[in-house]
Amino acid sequence: MDRIDAMKVFVAALDEGSLAGAGRKLGRSPAAVSRAIAFLEAHVGTELLHRTTRSIKMSDAGKHYAVACRRVLNDLEEAAVLASSERSAPRGTLALTAPLLSEELVLRPIIDAFIDAYPEVSARLDLTDRPVNLIDAGFDLALRIGNLADSTLVAIRLGEVRRVVVAAPGYLAQHPRIEEPGELSRHQIIAIAQYGQDSWSFLPSSGSVIPRTIQLAPRLVINASREALSFAVNGRGITRALSYQVADMVREGALEIILADHEPPPLPVHLISPHGRLSVPKVRAFVDFAVPRLRSHFAHLAKDVSEQGGIVTITGVGGHGGIAHCQPHKIVPRSPRLPSLPHRDLQLSHMVV
Numbered sequence: 001m002d003r004i005d006a007m008k009v010f011v012a013a014l015d016e017g018s019l020a021g022a023g024r025k026l027g028r029s030p031a032a033v034s035r036a037i038a039f040l041e042a043h044v045g046t047e048l049l050h051r052t053t054r055s056i057k058m059s060d061a062g063k064h065y066a067v068a069c070r071r072v073l074n075d076l077e078e079a080a081v082l083a084s085s086e087r088s089a090p091r092g093t094l095a096l097t098a099p100l101l102s103e104e105l106v107l108r109p110i111i112d113a114f115i116d117a118y119p120e121v122s123a124r125l126d127l128t129d130r131p132v133n134l135i136d137a138g139f140d141l142a143l144r145i146g147n148l149a150d151s152t153l154v155a156i157r158l159g160e161v162r163r164v165v166v167a168a169p170g171y172l173a174q175h176p177r178i179e180e181p182g183e184l185s186r187h188q189i190i191a192i193a194q195y196g197q198d199s200w201s202f203l204p205s206s207g208s209v210i211p212r213t214i215q216l217a218p219r220l221v222i223n224a225s226r227e228a229l230s231f232a233v234n235g236r237g238i239t240r241a242l243s244y245q246v247a248d249m250v251r252e253g254a255l256e257i258i259l260a261d262h263e264p265p266p267l268p269v270h271l272i273s274p275h276g277r278l279s280v281p282k283v284r285a286f287v288d289f290a291v292p293r294l295r296s297h298f299a300h301l302a303k304d305v306s307e308q309g310g311i312v313t314i315t316g317v318g319g320h321g322g323i324a325h326c327q328p329h330k331i332v333p334r335s336p337r338l339p340s341l342p343h344r345d346l347q348l349s350h351m352v353v
Helices: 004-016 018-025 030-044 060-084 103-118 171-176 183-187 225-233 241-249 281-308
Strands: 050-053 056-058 093-096 121-125 141-145 154-161 163-167 187-193 199-202 212-215 220-222 238-242 257-260 268-271 345-350
Touching: 004 018, 004 030, 004 056, 018 030, 030 060, 050 163, 050 238, 056 060, 093 103, 103 121, 103 141, 103 199, 103 281, 121 281, 141 154, 141 199, 141 281, 154 281, 163 171, 163 187, 163 225, 163 241, 171 187, 183 199, 187 225, 220 225, 225 241, 238 241, 241 257, 241 281, 268 281
Parallel strands: 093 121, 093 141, 121 345, 187 220, 187 238
Antiparallel strands: 050 056, 141 268, 154 268, 163 238, 163 257, 199 212
16 A cells, blocks of 8 residues: 555544545545555554544554654645646645634635635635644644744734724623723623633833733633623623624624723734745635735724724734745735635534633
8 A cells, every 4th residue: 555645544534533534535435544544553563543433533653643644745745736837726625724703704705705716626624712833733824813923934914903892882881981991800801711811911001111911800701702702792791802803793883892092002913824835726826815805804804993992093904914934925816805605615623712
């Protein structure tokens, strides 16, 4: 048996979560998939997967081997691209990761339109607020919110989002007025774990350069933004979220932004990719297709939320709006934003943290 082919079966099993799923994806029988995994285990001399009738779990050796397999397969794909032609038609599975809620609020219509425009490309989208190593996990692209550490990753700036404090109008009408962050201690706080459950930071106080930190004693601590915002809409208290997560609720009057003058600086939004992946046609095609639409989305979001929050400055794309850590690539806008289309060939992995 060919070892590279067996590696593809192994990685497919990990991506699909089962041997049967790998068989369906690759058009192979369960017995053929099992033989491929057994071949690799015999080659390396240890068990890679713990199997049951319904699930698989990687052994410690399997975790290390999976990282190596993904790198080998990615290198082979890039070599094939360079050997064929830059004009090769985009095809294959595009692997993306993004924060929770971004799929529904930002990415879904873009991915729908992209896989409609490129019928030979399918997509695998993993949603998590946890940091993911793109190379080890085999991702082509990631949507990242926040300041980036220096690395060899290619980063394309898309815009920025605010960290806003919000509450329902009914709650604000029934509780003491809030004019500065220190007054939050008199209120019911709904803390979203990943945005700070013990404290929130704000702009420095007058005469200081150190960000102001407000200690919290939340009544509710929730590890998912959607549920926390639902509690806030129902008048259970005050919460903090990212502006793109609350834009529709603020526009509809379900939530109001408070303490806008005290917000910390906005967080940048980037589309990042491992070095060299932009030469792969499916990745290059998605970047060319998605970046103008994402920049437009975040620019309109900045305007809408700023108007609702009492801030008139439009932050939009900001910075240079280009690509960091590499030579700039030309981003070619294609067509206006397309409407959301029925989902096809989209695998969605939703991890709640």
